[in-house]
Amino acid sequence: MEDLQGKTALVTGASTGIGAAVAIAYGARGMRVAVHYNQSAGPAQAVVDTIVRAGGEAFAIQGDVRDSAAIARVVRDTNARLGGIDVLVNNAGSLVKRAPIAEFDDALFDEVLHINARSVLAFCREVVPLMRARGQRGSIVNVSSVAARTGGGPGAYLYAGAKGFVSTVTHGLAKELAPDHIRVNAVAPGVIQTPFQDRFSTPAILESFKAGIPMGRIGEPDDCTGAFLYLASAQLSGYVTGQVLEVNGGQYMP
Template sequence: MAQQQTAADWPKIADLEGKRILITGASTGIGAAAARAFGANGARVGVHYNASRDKAELVARDVEAAGGKAVLIGGDVTKSAEIKRIMAEAAAGLGGLDVLVNNAGGLVKRIPITEYDDAIIDSIIDLNVRQVAHFMREGARLLIAQGTGGSIINLSSVAARVGGGPGSVLYAAAKGFVSTATRGWARELVKHKIRVNAVSPGVIMTPFHERYSTPEQLAVMQTGIPMDRLGSADECVGAFLYLASERLGSFVTGQILEVNGGQYMP
């Protein structure tokens, strides 16, 4: 697995300097790595968190130490009223918005179909589908009102392609929604010069797998990866930098960018 990169390691993309970027779920994992990389490019980064304020504060310090500006924004993304407040605080703190990264989400719980109940179904859909749709709505409204275009990057998963591992079918289906909706939203918003894409990670060693996957499950997953190793959060970051940059990604919209070591090749 690759080592965590420092500010000096990230490529410098000139047009990201000063960009106003909100990343949901930025206190740990892929969101935190993306925040640090955008900070190293001189961006203004809204570091959103829910329960992990202490970890978000560490990320914010890293963003500023790397040369960016960080704005901490707390809130529960499963509550629609909170989403409106999060977006308003981000716009106020950042001075507007150029890039929205819908990174927040989670497995919630591995559970077989025979044990589904209303509570688990609702919790997985709320965290991985409903909040993404709400953030898309609020982000689109803000970017359209500004009239300057922008980029929205959603987080999908290789699970959307293969149906998920043991007990994670609902999560995989939710990520399938994200991938499909990303393409539709891209078509709808292109007339406003808003690009909509998604990053689809494979098996990435973050708190997600530390919490939900056993060493034995991870070993089995690794056997299906041609690179024969698990990925790191830092190895996903280049995709976010590329899709956020108008210089690099200006003709890219409606795409699902796979970052999985060859685990799935569409």
């Protein structure tokens, strides 16, 4: 992955969990990384410090992905600071809450879809013109979920639907952007032990998930980083676009 040295990346939702692991992995390969966060300023700065201590370059940048104006600012400021964006990782997302259908309301729909679906398109809308203008190969890596395949756990159908949207949009954008030498792929993690699970899944729910994983364990964020490194590297994945890489311990096998 020598081609990653000196490349730039914007990783959204990178203060904790998979996003943090990806940002640190990119930094360790010589990439210059924008660590996006919304409310977790301290953890985001800890990710930056980890990258810098290892000899890399990174900075933290705040923005609410429910706000398209904030997304435009994040991209504009990242582009100015890094001199371009080679890799965009659309990782920011949230289940918001588990809600049976009897508790469904319009506000929940709007929040889940804005955070997990609309934000992906909004970031792409801002980044794609920058990638086109540079005339170099770019890579967009969206984050879907095994929930897009299975419908999700209890009360997570909205989140699952939003991630299904992400997977489908990935295919469409890959077709549109291929002539511009911009590859668009997705990574679909399975059940990964992150603050996301701490917030939304009880021990009983996690045990039920674990029982359906052939590898017999809940994943860790570092189990996902290889897929993101692969998709960022044109040397390794230059002929790969429109794909959804499943990283789930065998929980779902397409």
